[in-house]
Amino acid sequence: MTDGPVLKIENLYTYFYTRSRQAFIRSVDGVHLEIEKGQTLGIVGESGSGKSVTALSVMGLVTAEPGVISGKVGLKTANVQKNLLQDLSEYVKTATITGRIMDVYKDNRRWQKNVDRVMRGIRGREISMIFQNPKLSMNPFTSVGRQIQESILLNTAVRSAAEARDRALYWLEKVRIDSPRLRYDNNPYGLSGGMCQRAMIAMALSSEPSLLIADEPTTGLDATIQSKIVELLQEIKTTVGVTTMLISHDIDVIRALSDQVAVMYGGTILEHGPADAILSGAMAQSHPYTAALMASIPNREQIRTKAYLQAIKGEVLDTINLPEGCRFYPRCEQVTDRIQEHCRLREPGLLSISNGHRIRCWRYQQ
Amino acid sequence: MKLSAVRPITVLVTRELGIAALLLLGVSFVVFVILYLSPGNPFATLVTRIETAADPGAAAAAPATWYGQYFTWLKNLFKGNLGNSIRTGLPVLQEVVRVGINTLYLTIGSLLVTLLIAVPIAVFSARRGMTPTSWSMTVFTYVVSALPVFWLGYIVIYISIHRFGLFPLAFGSSAGPWNWFYFLLPVLVLGISNGTISEVVRYLREEMKRVFAEEYIVTARAKGASVWKHSFKEGFLIPITEIIAAKIPFILGGAVVVEQVFNWPGMGRMAWQAAQDRDYPLIMGITLVAAIIVRMGSLMQRVVHIIVNPRASKE
Amino acid sequence: MRRFSQYAFEISDVSHVSFWKKAGPMDRVYIGYGLLVVLLVVISYLLGATGALPYDPQEINLELIMAPPNTGGHLLGTDFMGRDMLSRLIISIQAYFLPGLLAIGIAIVFGTCFGVFAGYWGGALETATTYVSNLLNSFPRLVLILLMVAAFKPDIYYIMIIVGVTNIPVVASLIHSKIQFLKQKNFIEAATALGLNNCTIIFKHILWHNCRSVLIIQATLGMAEAILMETSLSYLGFGVQEPTPSWGNMVQAGSNYFMQGKFWPSTAPALAILFAIMGFHLLGDGLNSMLERKGDR
Numbered sequence: 012m013t014d015g016p017v018l019k020i021e022n023l024y025t026y027f028y029t030r031s032r033q034a035f036i037r038s039v040d041g042v043h044l045e046i047e048k049g050q051t052l053g054i055v056g057e058s059g060s061g062k063s064v065t066a067l068s069v070m071g072l073v074t075a076e077p078g079v080i081s082g083k084v085g086l087k088t089a090n091v092q093k094n095l096l097q098d099l100s101e102y103v104k105t106a107t108i109t110g111r112i113m114d115v116y117k118d119n120r121r122w123q124k125n126v127d128r129v130m131r132g133i134r135g136r137e138i139s140m141i142f143q144n145p146k147l148s149m150n151p152f153t154s155v156g157r158q159i160q161e162s163i164l165l166n167t168a169v170r171s172a173a174e175a176r177d178r179a180l181y182w183l184e185k186v187r188i189d190s191p192r193l194r195y196d197n198n199p200y201g202l203s204g205g206m207c208q209r210a211m212i213a214m215a216l217s218s219e220p221s222l223l224i225a226d227e228p229t230t231g232l233d234a235t236i237q238s239k240i241v242e243l244l245q246e247i248k249t250t251v252g253v254t255t256m257l258i259s260h261d262i263d264v265i266r267a268l269s270d271q272v273a274v275m276y277g278g279t280i281l282e283h284g285p286a287d288a289i290l291s292g293a294m295a296q297s298h299p300y301t302a303a304l305m306a307s308i309p310n311r312e313q314i315r316t317k318a319y320l321q322a323i324k325g326e327v328l329d330t331i332n333l334p335e336g337c338r339f340y341p342r343c344e345q346v347t348d349r350i351q352e353h354c355r356l357r358e359p360g361l362l363s364i365s366n367g368h369r370i371r372c373w374r375y376q377q
Numbered sequence: 378m379k380l381s382a383v384r385p386i387t388v389l390v391t392r393e394l395g396i397a398a399l400l401l402l403g404v405s406f407v408v409f410v411i412l413y414l415s416p417g418n419p420f421a422t423l424v425t426r427i428e429t430a431a432d433p434g435a436a437a438a439a440p441a442t443w444y445g446q447y448f449t450w451l452k453n454l455f456k457g458n459l460g461n462s463i464r465t466g467l468p469v470l471q472e473v474v475r476v477g478i479n480t481l482y483l484t485i486g487s488l489l490v491t492l493l494i495a496v497p498i499a500v501f502s503a504r505r506g507m508t509p510t511s512w513s514m515t516v517f518t519y520v521v522s523a524l525p526v527f528w529l530g531y532i533v534i535y536i537s538i539h540r541f542g543l544f545p546l547a548f549g550s551s552a553g554p555w556n557w558f559y560f561l562l563p564v565l566v567l568g569i570s571n572g573t574i575s576e577v578v579r580y581l582r583e584e585m586k587r588v589f590a591e592e593y594i595v596t597a598r599a600k601g602a603s604v605w606k607h608s609f610k611e612g613f614l615i616p617i618t619e620i621i622a623a624k625i626p627f628i629l630g631g632a633v634v635v636e637q638v639f640n641w642p643g644m645g646r647m648a649w650q651a652a653q654d655r656d657y658p659l660i661m662g663i664t665l666v667a668a669i670i671v672r673m674g675s676l677m678q679r680v681v682h683i684i685v686n687p688r689a690s691k692e
Numbered sequence: 693m694r695r696f697s698q699y700a701f702e703i704s705d706v707s708h709v710s711f712w713k714k715a716g717p718m719d720r721v722y723i724g725y726g727l728l729v730v731l732l733v734v735i736s737y738l739l740g741a742t743g744a745l746p747y748d749p750q751e752i753n754l755e756l757i758m759a760p761p762n763t764g765g766h767l768l769g770t771d772f773m774g775r776d777m778l779s780r781l782i783i784s785i786q787a788y789f790l791p792g793l794l795a796i797g798i799a800i801v802f803g804t805c806f807g808v809f810a811g812y813w814g815g816a817l818e819t820a821t822t823y824v825s826n827l828l829n830s831f832p833r834l835v836l837i838l839l840m841v842a843a844f845k846p847d848i849y850y851i852m853i854i855v856g857v858t859n860i861p862v863v864a865s866l867i868h869s870k871i872q873f874l875k876q877k878n879f880i881e882a883a884t885a886l887g888l889n890n891c892t893i894i895f896k897h898i899l900w901h902n903c904r905s906v907l908i909i910q911a912t913l914g915m916a917e918a919i920l921m922e923t924s925l926s927y928l929g930f931g932v933q934e935p936t937p938s939w940g941n942m943v944q945a946g947s948n949y950f951m952q953g954k955f956w957p958s959t960a961p962a963l964a965i966l967f968a969i970m971g972f973h974l975l976g977d978g979l980n981s982m983l984e985r986k987g988d989r
Contacts, residue, residue, distance in 0.1 A: 070599055072595055072598060072599060119505075119506060120505060120508075131601075132601075133601075134598065134599055134600065134601040135599065135600035135601030135602070136601060139599065139600060140596075140599040140600075142592060142595070142596060142599075144592060147591070147592040147593060148592045148593055148595070148596045149593055149596065150593045150596070150597065150607050151593065151611075151687070151688065152610040152611060152685065152686065152687065153607075161600075161602055162600045162601075162602070165600065165601050165602055166600070166601060198687040198688075200687055200688050201687075211596075214600065215600075218600065396826075399823070400823070400826050400827055400830055401830075403823070403827045403830075404827065404830050404831070407827065407831075408839065411839060411840060411843050412843050414843075415843035415844050416844065419843070507716070507718060512718060515718075519970050519973055519974060520966070520970060522969075522970075522973065523916075523965070523966045523967075523968075523969035523970035523973060524962075524966055525923060525927075525943065525962050525965045525966065526924075527924075527927050527943060527944075527947070528943055528958065528959070528962035528965075531947055531950045531951075531958065534951070535950060535951060535953075538951065539953075572920060572969075575973060575977075579977060625832075626829065626830075626831065626832040626833065627832070627833075629832035629834075629835065630832045630833050630834030630835065630924075631834075633834045633835065633838070633924075633928070634834075634924050634927065634928065637927075637928060645834075645835075648835055648838045649838065649928055651838070651842060652838040652839075652841045652842045652930065653929075655842045655843075656842070657839075657842050657843060660835075660838055660839050660842045661839065663835060664831065664835050664836065664839050667831070667832050667835045668830040668831055668832075671829070671830050671831070671832065672830055675826070675829075
């Protein structure tokens with residue numbers, strides 16, 4: 012807490028240019044985030060709200076050719092302190108014909124080179140990542156153990172292969188994989204999804220990173236395995252205590268693991284603050300979107316009485332044609348006459364309503 | 378792990394060997410059918426000739442039924458007795474093996490040339506995307522692949538005669554310091570214009586791009602590991618072996634023309650001569666040997682696939 | 693980055709996008725060139741069929757032999773017997789056009805049948821089809837044709853039948869893998885669950901909706917294959933025989949003069965081969981990346 016946040020994202024914009032529609036998909040549109048050391052930040056939102064792209068932008072893994080990133084991602088750890096997006100805007104040019112963007116010219120090679128230069132020693136070593144689909148995210152041609160071993164050799168002080176193997180076994184044990192010595196030589200193909208995700212977590216932790224990004228770690232798994240993985244992550248949170256950025260659309264997962272929560276919608280953050288304040292479900296103190304999200308989760312009472320599930324009305328935001336005013340306005344049910352004009356025409360700012368709790372809504376402004 | 382992994386591999390390789398043997402049996406049957414159906418039934422004569430050659434005292438009569446003829450021929454085939462060439466009177470097997478070495482050298486050499494040209498272009502354009510450089514190289518591969526191989530052969534011969542005073546038409550006759558050049562020219566010509574370069578580039582490029590976009594490559598990047606190392610097996614090794622296996626027939630076919638142009642004493646030229654003379658025992662032997670070479674290529678590809686890909690054992 | 697947000701309201705939504713718009717700039721060049729070649733081939737075929745040629749392709753003029761292009765009214769010069777090169781190049785299309793279509797037809801029809809057998813019904817049929825495909829793949833095409841030539845007689849239709857037959861595995865495996873892909877997506881179960889019969893599913897939903905682009909591409913590449921094979925064989929002396937012209941035997945006939953430095957008689961047909969084959973290849977590959985492209989972001 013003394014020396015500022017580990018990760019500080021300011022004004023992050025990640026746009027993808029689609030040639031066929033000749034328009035920008037504005038996946039991430041001005042995101043500010045901070046993660047304090049040792050804390051877990053949960054990012055929650057519907058699919059397509061830009062959660063994963065935020066994570067990929069931080070890692071410099073936005074590979075789609077016409078992807079354009081700008082902003083500032085400050086990483087501050089014991090070893091490193093730098094802006095992960097430095098000099099990137101130098102390599103992008105846009106061409107407009109009669110005021111419309113017709114094409115984006117991006118010097119892909121130099122962009123990529125620059126990204127790789129900036130990220131060297133950071134990917135894996137300072138920030139490591141857990142992905143959504145464990146079976147596809149591990150190399151099917153190499154054994155699980157060797158992949159962990161490789162990560163250890165690359166990113167830690169361990170230099171001898173035998174020692175790295177022991178470390179890998181230690182981590183496999185740590186993530187509660189049964190008979191790690193046997194599993195070490197298994198290919199991802201021979202493991203179940205849950206096992207794979209455990210191995211993935213072991214691989215991410217094995218490099219002892221300063222920041223762990225977990226991108227939908229439970230989404231691709233069965234419900235029972237999901238809860239096991241959440242338990243594991245909880246356990247790791249207490250024993251290893253790594254700073255985590257947790258991305259999920261599952262509010263229960265976020266609730267179980269996070270200290271801070273950010274709610275994303277349409278590429279921007281609608282609400283950001285302490286987990287208990289946001290996820291308490293108190294209508295009066297939260298963004299209409301968060302409230303609607305919370306209301307859509309059935310509670311025990313509703314399940315018992317077989318009540319209808321509540322859904323958020325309307326469609327997920329089309330990030331090509333954004334509304335002029337508040338992004339959530341077309342689906343918002345809490346618009347009052349007093350603020351309607353504002354909601355429709357002007358985008359609200361992210362305003363602090365109490366200590367560390369900020370909301371982007373006209374209801375809390377003026 | 379080692380033991381448990383090795384056993385399925387041997388089982389699979391044995392299975393592939395069995396399949397290859399079965400396919401070669403099929404090949405022999407196809408060859409038989411073609412000759413059996415051809416006008417004048419040269420096959421009956423052939424079987425008679427083989428039998429007579431094997432045992433001069435035996436009655437020179439072919440088995441009457443078609444399967445009788447086929448099995449007699451097959452039996453001799455296993456003994457290595459393919460009959461004698463009609464034109465030269467020499468045993469077919471000896472003839473084919475003698476020139477087969479030259480063709481093998483030509484085939485493997487030009488395959489190497491093709492890969493040496495195609496692989497860098499494919500890797501470059503997979504890595505860099507469609508820049509002007511990779512685009513012009515891709516167009517170049519299309520032009521080169523459409524070049525008629527015989528015409529390119531003429532150009533090369535013309536240049537070597539008029540520039541270097543060499544006569545590659547007189548194959549192997551001179552023992553000058555440029556002798557190695559004669560051996561290189563046909564290999565280069567066939568390697569460049571066997572018509573597969575554009576396909577090889579395209580296939581390898583698309584495979585590499587596909588693998589680069591795989592999720593496990595993103596993971597590898599996220600942990601700071603080399604993309605090349607992780608994409609090598611699926612993105613490079615497997616496609617390359619597939620290409621080699623798939624293109625051997627084309628290159629063998631191209632060898633027929635190139636051997637003709639360069640007077641190269643190989644199987645292709647012999648096949649051409651045999652077709653001219655309707656020397657069917659000889660061309661039958663050549664077809665069988667060519668099929669064996671093709672199957673060896675596929676066998677190599679399957680074995681690499683089985684060894685590299687842990688999923689192969691579960692398929 | 694203010695720059696980006698200011699475009700937000702100027703961008704219109706184009707929900708329907710034609711294939712042509714989706715094609716990359718290179719694909720357009722490829723396809724454009726390929727279509728030009730196809731058009732030229734068809735026009736040449738029609739010209740040859742109606743006999744509307746600048747000169748009689750068989751007319752010998754010994755006073756003007758091996759003339760370079762654009763001499764004495766001969767746009768592309770003359771060959772070693774003073775015959776008009778352009779007319780001979782055009783009439784040569786006759787040798788390729790119908791036989792080539794025959795080869796394509798055989799490959800497409802039988803390849804589709806085999807592919808559907810293997811992919812749709814599977815089981816023993818799949819094993820058998822794979823076996824036959826591998827068997828046909830074991831023969832180098834040209835060697836097999838030479839065997840046929842030795843056993844029967846050198847005839848362009850026999851040759852094209854073999855070209856077609858040896859192309860069957862290619863088409864079959866493409867259709868097969870396409871059907872397997874559809875099966876993976878539970879597409880076929882869904883269609884069956886809707887109560888559609890096999891016939892409708894195969895012809896309408898599999899072949900028409902999902903395989904037609906593959907078949908068009910294969911037909912294009914097959915034409916290139918047929919031309920290449922025909923020229924090789926004519927060059928070897930087993931294809932079209934003199935005095936009927938074909939590009940292959942024109943190169944062969946001109947080759948005697950090539951070493952004397954008289955390049956044109958064999959270069960003109962060689963260039964014709966080059967441009968034609970390149971056209972079909974580019975058309976096939978361009979169509980491939982245009983039609984089979986997965987949606988871009």
